Amino acid sequence: MEKYIAVTKECREFLQKAFNTSKPTVWRALTFADRGGDSELACKIRRLAQLRGGMLMVVAHAMETIHDADDFMRQYFPNGVMLECDKKTGRIDIIKDGKSVKSYADVRLDCFSAIQAEAQKL
Numbered sequence: 669m670e671k672y673i674a675v676t677k678e679c680r681e682f683l684q685k686a687f688n689t690s691k692p693t694v695w696r697a698l699t700f701a702d703r704g705g706d707s708e709l710a711c712k713i714r715r716l717a718q719l720r721g722g723m724l725m726v727v728a729h730a731m732e733t734i735h736d737a738d739d740f741m742r743q744y745f746p747n748g749v750m751l752e753c754d755k756k757t758g759r760i761d762i763i764k765d766g767k768s769v770k771s772y773a774d775v776r777l778d779c780f781s782a783i784q785a786e787a788q789k790l
Contacts, residue, residue, distance in 0.1 A: 670726070670727040671700055671724060671725060671726045671727070672698055672699045672700065672724075672725050672727075673698045673699075673714055673717050673718060673722040673723065673724055673725070674722060674723045674725050675698065675717050675720070675721070675722040676721075679717060679720050679721070679722060680694055680695075680698070682720065683697075683713050683716060683717060686716065687709060687712065687713060689709070689713075693709070693710075693713075694713055696710065697709070697710035697711075697713035697714055697717075698713065698714065698717060698722070728784075729745065729746065729788055730746065731743050731744060731745050731746070732744045739754065739755045739756050740752060740753060740754055740755065741753040741755060743784070743787075745787055745788055747788065747790060748764065748765070749762060749763065749764050749787045749788070749790045750762075750763045750764075750787075751763075751783065751784065751787050753775075757773075757774075758773065758774045758775045758776075759771065759772065759773050759774075759775070760772045760775050760780075760783055762783070762786065762787050762790070764790055769790070770786070
């Protein structure tokens with residue numbers, strides 16, 4: 669999943685001066701472009717950017733999410749796949765063409781984005 673820290677032009681310029689570095693270095697830090705491992709400098713740039721009001725943003729595929737009164741959440745993806753989440757039990761089903769193709773039990777919230785990514789790939 670693509671992510672970046674959104675900041676103003678003024679903030680980017682401030683970060684560049686604060687760390688005595690170049691525009692590309694600040695850009696790479698704010699866009700998490702150094703995938704091979706985060707340098708200490710990139711981490712410091714991101715931390716200061718967020719302290720100065722920068723917002724961590726995540727780029728995700730558009731989907732419709734409905735929270736029903738029956739304690740279910742359903743997400744409808746453009747590829748025709750639906751995630752059906754039972755909020756009482758933590759069970760999640762990936763449903764394609766009306767049939768459950770994969771189920772998960774007792775799902776923790778930190779695992780949810782991986783399940784969403786799997787549904788988007790179907």
